[in-house]
Amino acid sequence: MATPRTLAAEPTVAPPPVWDPVVRLTHWGIAMSVLINALVSDGGSLLHVTLGWLVMALLLLRLVWGVLGPAEARFSAFPPNPVAALRHLGQILSGRVAHYPSHNPAGALMVYAFWAALAVVVATGLLMTGGATPMQVAEEKAAVASGDWSALIKDGESESSDEDKRLRHTAEEVHEVASNLLLFLAALHVAGVFVEGRAMRRNLVKPMLLGERRK
Numbered sequence: 001m002a003t004p005r006t007l008a009a010e011p012t013v014a015p016p017p018v019w020d021p022v023v024r025l026t027h028w029g030i031a032m033s034v035l036i037n038a039l040v041s042d043g044g045s046l047l048h049v050t051l052g053w054l055v056m057a058l059l060l061l062r063l064v065w066g067v068l069g070p071a072e073a074r075f076s077a078f079p080p081n082p083v084a085a086l087r088h089l090g091q092i093l094s095g096r097v098a099h100y101p102s103h104n105p106a107g108a109l110m111v112y113a114f115w116a117a118l119a120v121v122v123a124t125g126l127l128m129t130g131g132a133t134p135m136q137v138a139e140e141k142a143a144v145a146s147g148d149w150s151a152l153i154k155d156g157e158s159e160s161s162d163e164d165k166r167l168r169h170t171a172e173e174v175h176e177v178a179s180n181l182l183l184f185l186a187a188l189h190v191a192g193v194f195v196e197g198r199a200m201r202r203n204l205v206k207p208m209l210l211g212e213r214r215k
Contacts, residue, residue, distance in 0.1 A: 018207050023073050026062040027208055030055055030118065034182055046141060049125075050134040056122045059115065077102035078111065085109045092199045104196070110189050117181050124175035128168060 019027075033051040041048040066075040084105035091098060098104070103111055129137070197204040 018210060020070055020073055022061065022065045022069060024208055026058045026065070029058045030062075031186070033058075034118075034186065038179060038183055044129070046134060046137050049129060049132065049137045052122060052125045053134055055118060059118050059122065063115070072102040078105075078108035080109055080112045081105050082109065092196055095199070097200045099200075106192065106196075110185065110192065114182070114185050114189070117178050117185060120178040121175060121182060124171040124178065127171035128175060 018024075033055045037048050037051050037055075041051065065073055071077055078100075085108070088098065088105045102108075132140075193204050
């Protein structure tokens with residue numbers, strides 16, 4: 001088996017010992033919210049809607065941090081480049097290792113794909129719920145529990161057009177597809193972290209927690 005080595009022609013700047021708090025917060029917050037909403041909570045439940053709004057807030061925070069954050073967290077540090085991503089994967093498979101100051105090219109593509117899928121899930125979720133906040137959902141469920149079913153009828157809902165109903169139905173279908181895509185991307189990401197960590201002989205999970213990137 002080939003021994004990993006650093007490519008002189010590739011970036012060799014060592015990454016930070018640990019990702020900054022905002023990157024770690026948004027990473028794990030979104031990851032846990034997506035998993036709970038996909039595997040535990042019921043669609044339309046208070047928990048589901050609350051986590052959806054949390055994901056939206058964390059995603060917006062990460063996007064702002066991509067402009068205002070430290071160098072390794074900024075978009076300029078990991079621009080999407082499919083050609084570089086394929087080259088990087090080829091290098092990993094051949095036993096060669098290149099170090100990057102931020103996400104490697106393959107990881108960068110994964111990040112942007114995940115953010116795009118998240119944006120679709122959030123947008124369609126808002127369409128499906130009519131933009132209801134967690135507080136509004138809680139009030140509606142409390143009213144229904146007390147026997148007031150009129151709380152489920154939104155203003156103007158009885159006059160909604162067939163086009164509005166088709167839009168919500170389409171949003172529901174897209175929401176489901178994008179949600180399943182998120183789970184697929186998450187599984188692919190975990191597999192990629194495992195493979196690259198083995199190739200680089202480095203723990204890639206610890207820096208996203210509280211550990212050192214370099215030993």
